[in-house]
Amino acid sequence: xxxxEGILIGIDLGGTNVRAGAISWDGQLxxxxxxxxxAMRGPEAGLLTITQLVEDVIVKADRPVAALGVxxxxxxxxxxxxxxxxxxxxxxxDVDIVGPLRERFEVPVALxxxxxxxxxxxxxxxSGQDVKRMFMVTIGTGVGxxxxxxxxxxxxRGGEHPEGGHIIIDPSGPxxxxxxxxxxxxxxxxxxxxxxxxxxxxLKSSVLYDECQGNLKKIDASMVFNIARGxxxxxxxxxxxxxxxxxxxxxxxxxxxxxxxxxxxGGVLRSFDLLEAxxxxxxxxxxxxxxxxxxKIQPAILGQQAGMFxxxxxxxxxxxxxxx
Amino acid sequence: xxxxEGILIGIDLGGTNVRAGAISWDGQLxxxxxxxxxAMRGPEAGLLTITQLVEDVIVKADRPVAALGVxxxxxxxxxxxxxxxxxxxxxxxDVDIVGPLRERFEVPVALxxxxxxxxxxxxxxxSGQDVKRMFMVTIGTGVGxxxxxxxxxxxxRGGEHPEGGHIIIDPSGPxxxxxxxxxxxxxxxxxxxxxxxxxxxxLKSSVLYDECQGNLKKIDASMVFNIARGxxxxxxxxxxxxxxxxxxxxxxxxxxxxxxxxxxxGGVLRSFDLLEAxxxxxxxxxxxxxxxxxxKIQPAILGQQAGMFxxxxxxxxxxxxxxx
Numbered sequence: 019x020x021x022x023e024g025i026l027i028g029i030d031l032g033g034t035n036v037r038a039g040a041i042s043w044d045g046q047l048x049x050x051x052x053x054x055x056x057a058m059r060g061p062e063a064g065l066l067t068i069t070q071l072v073e074d075v076i077v078k079a080d081r082p083v084a085a086l087g088v089x090x091x092x093x094x095x096x097x098x099x100x101x102x103x104x105x106x107x108x109x110x111x112d113v114d115i116v117g118p119l120r121e122r123f124e125v126p127v128a129l130x131x132x133x134x135x136x137x138x139x140x141x142x143x144x145s146g147q148d149v150k151r152m153f154m155v156t157i158g159t160g161v162g163x164x165x166x167x168x169x170x171x172x173x174x175r176g177g178e179h180p181e182g183g184h185i186i187i188d189p190s191g192p193x194x195x196x197x198x199x200x201x202x203x204x205x206x207x208x209x210x211x212x213x214x215x216x217x218x219x220x221l222k223s224s225v226l227y228d229e230c231q232g233n234l235k236k237i238d239a240s241m242v243f244n245i246a247r248g249x250x251x252x253x254x255x256x257x258x259x260x261x262x263x264x265x266x267x268x269x270x271x272x273x274x275x276x277x278x279x280x281x282x283x284g285g286v287l288r289s290f291d292l293l294e295a296x297x298x299x300x301x302x303x304x305x306x307x308x309x310x311x312x313x314k315i316q317p318a319i320l321g322q323q324a325g326m327f328x329x330x331x332x333x334x335x336x337x338x339x340x341x342x
Numbered sequence: 343x344x345x346x347e348g349i350l351i352g353i354d355l356g357g358t359n360v361r362a363g364a365i366s367w368d369g370q371l372x373x374x375x376x377x378x379x380x381a382m383r384g385p386e387a388g389l390l391t392i393t394q395l396v397e398d399v400i401v402k403a404d405r406p407v408a409a410l411g412v413x414x415x416x417x418x419x420x421x422x423x424x425x426x427x428x429x430x431x432x433x434x435x436d437v438d439i440v441g442p443l444r445e446r447f448e449v450p451v452a453l454x455x456x457x458x459x460x461x462x463x464x465x466x467x468x469s470g471q472d473v474k475r476m477f478m479v480t481i482g483t484g485v486g487x488x489x490x491x492x493x494x495x496x497x498x499r500g501g502e503h504p505e506g507g508h509i510i511i512d513p514s515g516p517x518x519x520x521x522x523x524x525x526x527x528x529x530x531x532x533x534x535x536x537x538x539x540x541x542x543x544x545l546k547s548s549v550l551y552d553e554c555q556g557n558l559k560k561i562d563a564s565m566v567f568n569i570a571r572g573x574x575x576x577x578x579x580x581x582x583x584x585x586x587x588x589x590x591x592x593x594x595x596x597x598x599x600x601x602x603x604x605x606x607x608g609g610v611l612r613s614f615d616l617l618e619a620x621x622x623x624x625x626x627x628x629x630x631x632x633x634x635x636x637x638k639i640q641p642a643i644l645g646q647q648a649g650m651f652x653x654x655x656x657x658x659x660x661x662x663x664x665x666x
Contacts, residue, residue: 151499163598167491174600174632175475181632185594189512197628198593269522270509274487274598276498304521308498308505 021337024084027072027123028139028330030132030322031090031115033057033106036064038071039323040079041330045143049078050326057107064110065118072123086119087128087333089135089325096177099129126340128332131179132325134171136318137164139328140281144320151277154318155182157264158284161203165275170335183207187266205263208239208286215242215256224252243289260286261293265300272301272310279314283324290317345661348408351396351447352463352654354456354646355414355439357381357430360388362395363647364403365654369467373402374650381431388434389442396447410443411452411657413459413649420501423453450664452656455503456649458495460642461488463652464605468644475601478642479506481588482608485527489599494659507531511590529587532563532610538580539566548576567613584610585617589624596625596634603638607648614641 022043030037032055039050053071055064076083091106099116101107120127130138137146137154146152152166163182165172174180184194184201191200192210204210216234221227225245230236246253268280282290297315305311320327346367354361356379363374377395379388400407415430423440425431444451454462461470461478470476476490487506489496498504508518508525515524516534528534540558545551549569554560570577592604606614621639629635644651 172599175602175637176633178600178633180596180598180600182598184597184628184631185509186590186597187510187513189590190514195630196597196632197630201597266510266513270594271598272504273508273510273520273525274504274506274595275489275496276502276504278499304508306519306521307508308520309500309502313499 021084021341024082025076025079026330026333027075027083027086028326028328028333029068029072029086029088030135030325030329031055031068031088031101032132033091036068036071037322037326038068038075039326039330040075040081041327043084043334045327045331047323047327048081049075050323051075055107057110061101061107061110061113064107065113065115068115069119069122072119083123083125085126085128085333085337086123087130087135087329087331087336088115088119089130089132089329089332090115092131092133092179094129094131096129099127126333126336128329128336130171130329130332133162134164134179135328135332136283136320136324137166137281137328138171138331139320139324139326140318141166141169142331143327144324145281145316145318146279149278151275151279153182153271153275153277153280155268155271155280155282156284157206157282157286159208161207161284163271165277171332182271185267185270187263187270202263202267206260206267206286211239211242211256211260211286212237214259215252218252218256220252225250226253239286240289243292246292257289257292258296261296262300264293265297268297268315269301269304269310272304272313273308276308277313279316281316281318283318287317345408345665348406349400349403350654350657351399351407351410352650352652352657353392353396353410353412354459354649354653355379355392355412355425356456357415360392360395361646361650362392362399363650363654364399364405365651367408367658369651369655371647371651373399374647375399379431381434385425385431385434385437388431389437389439392439393443393446396443407447407449409450409452409657409661410447411454411459411653411655411660412439412443413454413456413653413656414439416455416457416503418453418455420453423451450657450660452653452660454495454653454656457486458488458503459652459656460607460644460648461490461605461652462495462655463644463648463650464642465490465493466655467651468648469605469640469642470603473602475599475603477506477595477599477601477604479592479595479604479606480608481530481606481610483532485531485608487595489601495656506595509591509594511587511594526587526591530584530591530610535563535566535580535584535610536561538583539576542576542580544576549574550577563610564613567616570616581613581616582620585620586624588617589621592621592639593625593628593634596628596637597632600632601637603640605640605642607642611641
């Protein structure tokens with residue numbers, strides 16, 4: 019039997035849940051399951067949880083396993099196959115995840131960070147299919163980018179994942195933990211939008227203030243977007259500001275890399291309908307020396323399954339690489 | 343005889359001169375010549391000039407030609423092998439340059455824009471040798487970028503050359519023909535530096551004003567740099583401002599692509615000694631979530647021969663591609 023008839027297991031390891039799916043060689047999801055990772059119980063218990071989940075998925079798929087991939091919340095060390103993440107996964111530092119899985123299932127095991135895995139999934143069977151150069155931009159609590167070139171993850175120096183969420187957009191902007199003032203994340207992430215709202219001069223005359231009953235801690239980006247839909251002046255201003263800054267970020271990506279498409283995802287971009295017209299209009303202003311408006315800007319379509327698909331795709335790429 | 347024993351001809355076609363060199367398979371320059379292109383005499387006369395120059399170089403090298411490459415001032419259309427440049431080469435629009443050269447010399451002919459050719463040259467035998475990801479940044483009359491990945495030119499959507507000189511740096515900056523306010527070129531190109539000088543409040547108290555005898559048209563970037571060396575307050579401010587903006591541009595490149603090295607060239611960067619300390623210090627401030635200071639920032643070393651070497655390398659890559 020060819021290894022192409024075996025299944026690929028994609029594991030999406032987050033801070034709260036772990037999800038595993040059995041995926042065919044051509045990208046069909048056969049079955050999947052999810053369970054709490056309970057990271058506080060430590061990496062050993064976590065590995066048992068993951069192994070059990072994978073076993074269940076394999077039994078249900080009733081086909082041999084060809085390879086296994088993990089997309090994990092970072093930071094991680096791909097070289098040694100370890101998770102180094104005491105933040106999202108408390109106590110998980112220097113946790114070898116590739117070794118035990120390889121030993122247990124006796125197949126090649128790939129490890130990618132979750133952002134790259136999601137991008138790989140979208141490029142494989144999602145929004146960026148058949149595209150040579152796909153940038154994925156995630157705007158939520160943080161802002162991140164991944165670049166998929168010819169179906170492969172673009173890696174920076176030393177194999178590291180670049181941090182395109184921190185390109186400079188406006189040096190007069192807020193300070194960020196990355197060392198910059200006015201990087202993209204400091205201007206358009208969920209917390210950044212909430213902070214702009216809290217600092218606004220006209221906050222008290224906004225529905226936002228009534229809504230949070232004066233308790234500014236309650237303000238978050240989704241509240242801003244929801245109230246903007248009702249026509250509130252401040253929230254509409256904040257939405258416009260967010261759209262302008264996102265557009266400038268996309269313009270820089272387009273100028274520097276001229277991808278075929280930019281696939282977006284993340285909590286803030288769930289309100290893309292509110293942002294879209296203005297983003298596209300700003301990009302159109304920059305369509306002079308470069309065909310900026312021809313770069314497709316479109317939502318991710320795999321939702322929370324992107325990471326699982328991408329992890330399976332990473333497994334597939336690793337396997338094909340070993341068969342060369 | 344293997345085609346590897348033949349020579350590669352690299353042609354660097356500029357608005358003023360054309361240069362051709364015979365280069366061995368391993369990147370040794372055997373001989374080269376240069377002559378005015380006299381673009382005003384039209385493309386037919388120009389093509390004759392180029393052909394004659396190449397013949398002279400071949401005769402002198404006394405070895406068979408394996409392939410030929412042209413690095414030309416753009417815009418150009420690589421697909422059809424045409425130059426579309428009525429700006430720098432008056433009258434040269436839709437000029438097929440690949441066809442006639444291929445017919446005359448009966449070898450594969452590659453065509454690249456001059457920026458990509460220069461970057462390819464530096465990556466082959468210059469400053470970016472043995473580097474997986476090399477960004478070249480040119481700062482002169484204009485600002486441009488080229489990315490070489492695994493020894494090949496990175497191309498944007500539709501094979502087009504990205505315009506990384508126009509990433510957004512400061513939206514409060516000057517308007518640029520690219521549609522942006524405060525793109526990198528609008529802030530750090532030679533003309534941009536001169537314009538900042540002309541607009542400065544304290545211009546009249548600067549040595550700059552004496553030097554140009556009140557004729558502001560005489561002010562250019564190299565004058566600013568020269569006078570800064572003497573300690574003039576305004577010129578020193580302008581140098582610092584230029585360094586800060588260049589650094590922010592490099593930070594964005596590092597965040598988005600995390601290359602192994604950034605090779606710089608161009609007229610403004612000839613004064614790198616004045617800019618270097620401040621550029622490195624700003625980049626060091628951004629060395630938090632990404633190893634920004636580990637990205638090598640170094641000058642191009644091939645000077646005016648970079649384009650010729652790169653054109654020869656493009657010819658070599660094309661030939662290897664056809665032999666696959």
